Amino acid sequence: MTLEEELALVVRAKAGERDAVGILWEEITPKLYGYLLNVLREKAVAEDILQQTWVKAISGIHQFKPRGVRFSAWLFAIARNECREYWRRPMHRVVGELSEQIPSPDQLSPIEEKFSIERIFKRLSQEDQELLRLRYIAELSFKEIARVLRISTVAARVRIHRALGRARVCIEKQ
């Protein structure tokens, strides 16, 4: 969905149109939930955070200022904030492995079996993981990633390039 299309839906959502919110939900939730799942590694917690994120976004939709980025980028910024809040709570549950997230070997193609991205991904630093999530799961542009992470667009581009480079090195070592 393009920036203009999203903004048009947001305008309708601000006017109270549930359909517009529904369209945004359908478009953004798979990416957002996938991102949260990759971060939190627990479905129940990911669902909770997902719900909180959407509730906050819709309640505070008037605070959203595009400035050249999509509504979904803002959602991901809220989701990151919610994740931080969750980890600050002393009673948060221990993150477990999502074994179902990793395909079983017989489901992998020959290349995927040899270069399991998930394994490579886990070897990267937290910062690299976050960058790659925002880039490939959330499908945010460099500019949007920069806004979410509060860095410059150039820095975002460089860091993602370097993260990919490090991932490639890990693959080549395998």
Place this chain on the structure above:
Amino acid sequence: MSSKNIHELFAEWGKKAKTLPLHTETIKSVALQSLKPGVSPIQRPSRVPRFLLVGTALAALILFIGRDTFFAQPEQRAMHFTGSGGGSGEAFGLDYSDSVQYGRTANQAGLSESSSAVSLGKKVISDFFPKENEVPIVDTREFLKTDYHATVKTRRPKEVSMRITTLIRGYGGRVDTSSVQSRGGYLTFVIPASALGSFKAELETIVPARFIVESIEQENLLMQKRSIEDSAMAVNARLDTLQKDRDVLVKAHTTEVYRLKGKISGLTKQIVALDAELVREPERKEEIIARKSQLQKERGIFDQQLARENRNFEQNLSYADADIANNQSRLTDLGKQDQALLNTVATVRGSIVIDWVSILEYIHIFIGGLVGWVIVGVIFVVALSLRSQKGFELP
């Protein structure tokens, strides 16, 4: 493995990571419940280009800094044009033929410093023209003839011209020529040398220093002063001599007249004595007559000598008196020349050119050329960088 391949791998990985939650409809309905109807519309992104925003902010900053210059109210006075002869200081009548020289000619006294000050925004550059030593080094006196020139850049030539005119008169000066138009002006004036420093300082309150280019030329008139003094000394010596000669002349004449009159008087007495003698003998009478004739002849000669002496004395005395009068007149003239020189030293001759300056030139002068634009560029880049780093405002 190429970057493109790894990009495709991660893209594929990202696509596979997308999924919907198990209780998607429940979560969706909870989220939709928080939807409030009729919320204020979204603020559209600014269509104004960034560079225009930053440029406008910079222009506002420059205008704020230069507000006193841009927006000051001019005083309401009538313009006037005056013309008179040239400034004072040229009429002390010395016959030296030096033109106005750059640099203090105190070098003529053997001093090494020169002082021609070409000021650019108050930065002084010295010119040095060495001269032959015509005045002994031991004479360190300075009789400085000062010429002041300035070019003033302003966006309000008429107002600045009026204020400078008032300033000149306030310091006891005189405006000799004045010409002002809407885009420029020119003033020539004289002010007391003692007021030059204060005048310059107060000029900077009318126009900032960076918009004034000054030039001060000074010439030491010590050589001329010494020439006057030497001439006066010579004339005084001559007068002394002439006076002494006159005295000698008078004394010699008096002595000579006394001698001659003594002679004449003696001869006259002899003649009178012979006339008084009673003589009966014809021979004695003959002798007396002959003697009287001789004495009268001698007396006549002495009378002629006396007359000649008196004539010569009158003539020589008139010559001597004339000489004395001439030298006294010369001395008086030298006194006037000396006073004129001192008046010149006490007076600064000045001229001010008032130039109208455009906004761009104003900014160029104010910011200081290339350095200023580099600073502006750095501020611009930093502003863009900071803008791009700002994150979201989260609910």
